[in-house]
Amino acid sequence: MTNSGEDDDRNGQNRDSQNGEADSVDKRQQAAKDMLDDLIEQSGAESTGEEYEIVDALAEGTEDSPVEITESGLKLNLSFGDEDEYSDVAPEEVSEAELAALAAVEAELNLRWPETKLEPSLDRIEMLMDLLGNPERTFDVIQVAGTNGKSSTARMIDSLLRGFHRRVGLVTSPHLQRVTERIGIDGKPIHPRDYVRIWEEIKPYVEMVDKASEAEGGPAMSKFEVLVGISYAAFADAPIDVAVVEVGMGGTWDATNVVNADIAVIMPIGLDHTDYLGETLTEIAGEKAGIIKARPESDDFAEPQENIAIIAEQDEEAMEVVLQRTVDVDAGVARAGSEFAAVESRIAVGGQQVNIQGLGGMYEDIFIPLHGEHQARNAAVALAAVEAFFGASSGHPLDIANVRNSFAQTISPGRLERVRTSPTTFIDAAHNPHGAIALGKALDRDFDFARLIGVVGVLGDKDELGILQALEPFLSEVVITQNTSPRALDAYELAETARDVFGEERVYVADDLPAAYAQAVELAEDAEIQSGSGIVITGSVVTAGEARAMFGKEPA
Template sequence: MSEDTGHDLPELPEHFDISLEETGLRLNLGGHGDGGSDEVRPARPVSDRERVALARVEEELAARWPENKIDPTLERVDYVMDLLGSPQRSYKVIHVAGTNGKTSTVRMIDSLLRSFGHRVGRTSSPHLQTVTERIAIDGEPIHPADFVRIYEEISPYFEMADAHFGQPLSYFEALSCIAFAAFADAPVDVAVVEVGLGGRWDATNVVSADVSVIMPIGLDHMEYLGDTIEDIAEEKAGIITNPDSVTIIGEQEPEAKRVILERAVEVGSAVARFGREFSVVEAGVAVGGQSLTLAGLSGEVSEVFLPLSGPHQAHNAAVALAAVEAFSGASAQRPLDAAAVRDGFAAVTSPGRLERVRATPTTFIDATHNPHGARALALALSTDFNFARLVGVIAVLGDKDAAGILRALEPVLTEVVITQNTSPRALDAYELADIARDVFGDERVHIAGNLVAAYELAVELAEDALAEVGVQSGSGVLITGSVVTAGEARTMFGKEPQ
């Protein structure tokens, strides 16, 4: 008997120099980096002609209803899927919702599945640098030529849907349709699909998932999802639709867990919960990440190296393992191969998630964009690192809880350099600086007009620590505040899309 719902639940057995003369945001690289797994390049080269074609398609997609304007319905995507012969039904699906941790967990699930020999499609959103990141096949972003080809093949059906409903498909709806068609075209045998916003009426919810995953839920996008944790949980639990599925529940506030469990029981989905059916047994800092012992649904796996830092990533790893075990039908009598599990986790990358991009001063990029994520980021920094001086470079979008983000990060940041990214939705740097002064005080807040200038100033501030602590490893820079900020920072450092 579950203590959460009162219902019976089904059991599951370097150093480089900055040149501001360069155009755009890109920096001159030289010297040495930190030797990490920097770049994953496309399997085949991209011609100038293909880049031009992709840019044209991106313009056409951008002209659609923007993804930050929501008209909550599945009708348009359902209509297009019907016209295409329901490609989303041609492969198995693991569907991942939640407020934070979705993208990293999706990438872990993808890597684990590939280590077991599956051909995997993956969706994630939003993208950091290029739209092709949102659709991956065999762990690589879809090639621009394939993206353009799929788009051109199905765009007539977009136009039919536009005419039928009297409103165009949104940018996100169109991308979801492209992803589902691309996976069928590949073909893949399993798709790992990240929810865009909410769950119940998200464009991705035309799938019938074999495994539904609900990551931790916090207060975000309240204008669309509701003002309480319960309201938001109800929307996100809407991805649980298949009575033959398994629902994997990450760590949750009690009120969110109750709502999710009630939905799972209503649908008839089996359930596994973090802290009950699976957990993190042990986590320790390791060079380049952390070493984990995970208790999965089919037993413990020790000596797992995860090249990502922070307790939140250890939690994500436990969720990812449970999702793959549930998908594979693993049990105590038939556990997953531990060596393949270790290989899958060791190969994980998650760009823009506490991503180290420079060694001296140590520089991280993180896509945190809400207080819930900022608290997880602060905990990771305080748990896994020991900086004498850590300077934040922060740019936030105008519709986000900037004060909440800053308050969460204040305990781990010595000073902040406030700036703004190039998004038309960016919060003005001077307005953000006023908010930051309320949190940090006047003396700890600096301002710069763009990301390059802000990083240059942050490096100067971080290196001031040398005279105080005598070692460069005692200083660092964190660039964060939004997915857009993280993407522009990756481009600035010359990182390839992944």
């Protein structure tokens, strides 16, 4: 959950206040309760209610409660065994106590600046890294920026690197169901126990940064900055060989950019987050190109002498800005359509078969278990990034068997993910017009639905008109709804916009996602349509995450 109102921002700034008024404790109590209930519900676990009651620190007998709320924050009263034993991948089962601990940490972090708020400075994250002994310098980095395709491409890069026997850390955002999805080690989310442990370890240093920043009139660390700190500390703790890091928002001032990436990947750039990144493609491209940096000087002649930028297909305006950045910092360049490309994509059961012209040569008959030509292009970018990382050159391709096996094992939850077969139902996290167009084209190319019903819920700070206009040519009807985020656009307000785009007769509205899906199923099973109906749930990462939980999908 994300707190985004002015009250949340104010609470985040004053969390160490000495006042200790009851209303502050009440807010923490409610936040902890809400987060706990949400996580336990998503896990499918059962709770007695009393066992995980969140109590006031002033009450007696709190030592047996997993969470104690004090005037200065939340205190965990949980024991997970030997704290020095590092479990770097999540097992299939996570206990209710571990979820309760995770919920408490999330409630605490949600009192900070939300992720949707960006302050143009790396000072706080740099200070934290210094205090922690610079964990971000203990591994190589492939960083991924852009407007769309970042998560899927990052996951492909992760899979390829692991296929070549590297221990890999993966940072993605936002998460669909559980915050631990954001930090991957060895291809699996970090265990909630380790997430909580690492937070407790770095928390004193985070508070030192908070105090230093606030003393100079600045803000405390944001939630996203803290998450980056947890990620990089976890990677150093594991340890890993290389991190694949998806940028949160923008590039230049994104907290992930405290690293100096060996390989900087720039995915297609479009208009998004214009309040923070700029209102023109040129401005936004400039922000995203900020992850391309000069390589630090080194006396080791075995070290590469330059960082490399891998650039996906771009509008001419954006490409000009990105290329100028590579010139300014003396970075190497490989461009989609020039140095590498997806040259062929054929529909296959469960995905597609692609041929990719890489930096080192031609890679043929690669199966990718993801739908849409945009994923074939993403695969070409991912392969080029890994080739560049390993120093592949013309005539010296990577081992084709490893490449094929790695791509075949790639997953990208919430990206045209099939969750039901009758009626065929997909979930997709498209949350801007560019993503919605890619979704529509993928459904149109890879499937032959006689009738396709959309279930759409959008956040209030997104381009809802653009999203609906992009989807309209591909949908027979649309069921408008809203997710549970406080940022969600009201379903009935969104429905008014949908009627302007689709017409009155093609628009339905439901108060929540389960009701909306039930309405879509009823439409898909209409007796007048003999067969070939499908449903796609989309419009927001939050909507996609709640849909995954609704279908009983595990966080991944």
